[in-house]
Amino acid sequence: MSDSSDKPNLSDRVAMPARTRVAVGGAREVTEAMFSSVDRAKKIRGTIIAGVLLLGLSVALIAVTAMVVWAFIAGWSRLSINLFTNVPSVVNPDNAGYRTAILGTLYIIGGVIVLIVPLGVGAAIYLEQFANPANRFNRFIDLNIQNLAGVPSIVFGILGLAFIVRGPLDLGFVAAAGSLTLALLVLPTVILASREALRAVPSSIRDGSLALGATVWQAVSRQVLPAALPGILTGVILAVSRAIGEAAPLLLVGAVTFVTFNPSFFEGGYSTLPTMIYSYASRPQESLQTLAAAGVVVMLVLLIMINSVAIYLRNRFERTW
Amino acid sequence: MSTQTVELGASRSGEPPRSLEAPSLRIGERIIKALLWSAATLSVLVTTGIVVSLLIPSIAFFQQVPLWEFLTGTVWAPAFANPSYGVLPIVVGTLTVVFFATLVAVPVGLSSAIYLSEYASPRVRRIVKPILEVLEGLPTVAIGLFAFAVLTPLIRQLTPFLPWTGPFSIGVAGITVGLLIIPLVSSVSDDAMRSVPADLRQGAYAMGATKYEVALKVIVPAAISGIIAAFVLGISRAIGETMVVLLVAGAGSPVLSFDPTKGTQTMTAYIGSTATGDIAQGTITYDSIFAVGVLLFLMTLAMNILAIRLVKKYREVYD
Numbered sequence: 001m002s003d004s005s006d007k008p009n010l011s012d013r014v015a016m017p018a019r020t021r022v023a024v025g026g027a028r029e030v031t032e033a034m035f036s037s038v039d040r041a042k043k044i045r046g047t048i049i050a051g052v053l054l055l056g057l058s059v060a061l062i063a064v065t066a067m068v069v070w071a072f073i074a075g076w077s078r079l080s081i082n083l084f085t086n087v088p089s090v091v092n093p094d095n096a097g098y099r100t101a102i103l104g105t106l107y108i109i110g111g112v113i114v115l116i117v118p119l120g121v122g123a124a125i126y127l128e129q130f131a132n133p134a135n136r137f138n139r140f141i142d143l144n145i146q147n148l149a150g151v152p153s154i155v156f157g158i159l160g161l162a163f164i165v166r167g168p169l170d171l172g173f174v175a176a177a178g179s180l181t182l183a184l185l186v187l188p189t190v191i192l193a194s195r196e197a198l199r200a201v202p203s204s205i206r207d208g209s210l211a212l213g214a215t216v217w218q219a220v221s222r223q224v225l226p227a228a229l230p231g232i233l234t235g236v237i238l239a240v241s242r243a244i245g246e247a248a249p250l251l252l253v254g255a256v257t258f259v260t261f262n263p264s265f266f267e268g269g270y271s272t273l274p275t276m277i278y279s280y281a282s283r284p285q286e287s288l289q290t291l292a293a294a295g296v297v298v299m300l301v302l303l304i305m306i307n308s309v310a311i312y313l314r315n316r317f318e319r320t321w
Numbered sequence: 322m323s324t325q326t327v328e329l330g331a332s333r334s335g336e337p338p339r340s341l342e343a344p345s346l347r348i349g350e351r352i353i354k355a356l357l358w359s360a361a362t363l364s365v366l367v368t369t370g371i372v373v374s375l376l377i378p379s380i381a382f383f384q385q386v387p388l389w390e391f392l393t394g395t396v397w398a399p400a401f402a403n404p405s406y407g408v409l410p411i412v413v414g415t416l417t418v419v420f421f422a423t424l425v426a427v428p429v430g431l432s433s434a435i436y437l438s439e440y441a442s443p444r445v446r447r448i449v450k451p452i453l454e455v456l457e458g459l460p461t462v463a464i465g466l467f468a469f470a471v472l473t474p475l476i477r478q479l480t481p482f483l484p485w486t487g488p489f490s491i492g493v494a495g496i497t498v499g500l501l502i503i504p505l506v507s508s509v510s511d512d513a514m515r516s517v518p519a520d521l522r523q524g525a526y527a528m529g530a531t532k533y534e535v536a537l538k539v540i541v542p543a544a545i546s547g548i549i550a551a552f553v554l555g556i557s558r559a560i561g562e563t564m565v566v567l568l569v570a571g572a573g574s575p576v577l578s579f580d581p582t583k584g585t586q587t588m589t590a591y592i593g594s595t596a597t598g599d600i601a602q603g604t605i606t607y608d609s610i611f612a613v614g615v616l617l618f619l620m621t622l623a624m625n626i627l628a629i630r631l632v633k634k635y636r637e638v639y640d
Contacts, residue, residue, distance in 0.1 A: 042531060043531075045533065046531050046532060046533045049533040049536075049537070050436075050440060050532075050533065052432060053432040053433070053435050053436035053440060054436055054440075055432070056428060056429045056430075056431070056432025056433050056436065057429075057432065057433035057436045057437070057449065059429045059433075059500075059503070060429060060430075060433055060452075060453060060456060060500070060503045060504065060507070061449070061452055063456065063500045063503075064452055064455055064456045064459070066467070066471070067459065067463065067464060067467045070467050070470070070471055071463065071466075071467065074470060118360070119360045119363060120360075122356065122357045122360030122361070123357070123360040123361040123363065123364065125357050126354070126357035126358050126360060126361040127361055130354055130357060130358070131358075131361070138361075140365070141361050141362065141364060141365060143629065144364050144365055144368055145364045146625070146629050147368070147622065147625045147626065147629065148364055148367060148368060150554065150557050150558070150621060150624070150625035150628070151371065151561070151618065151621060151622075151625075152558075152560065152561020152562075152563070152589060152617060152618075152621055153561065153563070154561065154563045154589050154592050154593060154614075154617075155371060155375075155561070155614060155617060155618050155621075156371075157592075157593075157596070158371070158374060158375060158592070158610065158611060158614045159367070159370050159371045159374050161374075161596065162374030162375075162377075162378070162611075163370050163373075163374050166602060167374070184367050187363075187364065187367070188364065191361075191364070215346070215347060215350050216346070216350065217349075217350050217353050217354075238458070241458055242458065244460070245458070245459070245460025245461065245462070245463070246460070246461075247460070247461070247462045247563075247564050248461070248563035248564055248589070248593055251563075251593045251596055251597050252592070252593070252596040252597075256597050274460055274462045274463075274564075275462075277462050277463070277466065278462050278564065278567070278568070281462070281465075281466050281469070281568060282567070282568070289470065292466055293466065293470070296460075296462075296463040296466060296467075299460055299463065300459075300463065303458065303459075303460070307455075307458065311451070
């Protein structure tokens, strides 16, 4: 509609009398005007709308950049090895670190991975490969998982407090309780991502395997699952990175104490990186605010490392069928 | 779900077997299937666990505080010598957060979604989508800290005419939560718009529509149920957000007020800050956490079910 000047011009290529040239030019203009009903006002409005949309998008991008840059600037003066080796403290903020909190987070993440991989992938395999979708109970499970994915994280904290810390499991305020709570929290994420990955494997692969006499489990475990593995791994990594940053449910299951000894999984107090950052940040001292920002940097670096693994896996193994 | 799973189901219920599956499962196969079934059923147990763990202490709570007083009371002071359990102040706190979050996330999220789905080249998408995913994955405690240190002073300087007092503000908390849910709103609306069939888009272009006319008058209306689902999911997430509110709006005593410049508590902030302190099991303060939890759970449940319905609707129409 717009770039008529680039197009080869008939009257330039063919030798013709001047009068014909004028006529051809006029005819072209009239025809173009008829086809491009876009008037100036519309064009301007289109540009403005595109600009507004782009502005909206840039708000999100600026927010991310500003946040990451701020964390590095605000925490810069405290970024040293002390952060990893020193124990938390509020009385001596200049020497306080995150050692026990980092260990606590690693313990909890270890527990989360051990729990969510079999449970999440198992549930996804059942729902995608074994379950009859017309069955009412299976539909209920499906709806239930989708809803659980949207339940506020602090409600999982309530569940953890009532069922895991106290109540039936009665573990007390220990790292295992935090781990189990977070595992339940991110389980729906893993199930939904794994189902997506399993669904992307074409059914011809499964059918081919069954036609050669494999049982359903043989077909699933040897053909479908390996093909879906990159997608499943990405889902697990996303869930783990969510668990690393999650603080709210841990407030309820005991991860707010200033622990000065290395935590143990089943006994004694524990702390985690995000809840420790919150504890520092919620105190007024300037130096503790700096320490909190430095903690954010540590957490971001950890998350970037884990997510680059996810991106690498996705690019390395992803295939389109 | 794939069609062949439907056939398997049909063969199991007695119709002539058309699937490739063996007519009956081997024993090992049965055990594996049972194990996988229990993994899937665990999620139902989790929901049941949530409901039971919320209800039992809540029943104890409502035996002491009448439900009506809880829902309509305007003073929330559980820790006072003369305690009062009117939930309205913290509900209003939550609604204020939702209001400001929607104010930010709906226009920004929707316009980024329209841009990404209708305007952006595949290359721009490849760069921008991961950045939005980063924003989605940023720990909320980090975002809260950033908002308290940077956003609050900035907004204060930009609006000197507002009656700012103290370091905390529920309005800024809402704006921050809005930033936080942009990726969610944007990615769900983007999905909805991209699942609008190409015929509609091509048809509109063939009729001489311009790009923005196609985007705003064809694609957005066609994807509207998915877009509303995105908003609903965003609101649900805003209701449940805890850390940002705790850090930016403070955990001070809540007052029934719509003033966005003051710090106050939301439902989640109350649960978070009360449970952090060491409170004895069986006291009414302990039980009040669960009563507020019930209200929170019901609100987000309603939102989630609505969103799931809406998403299903656009999938059914266009798949």
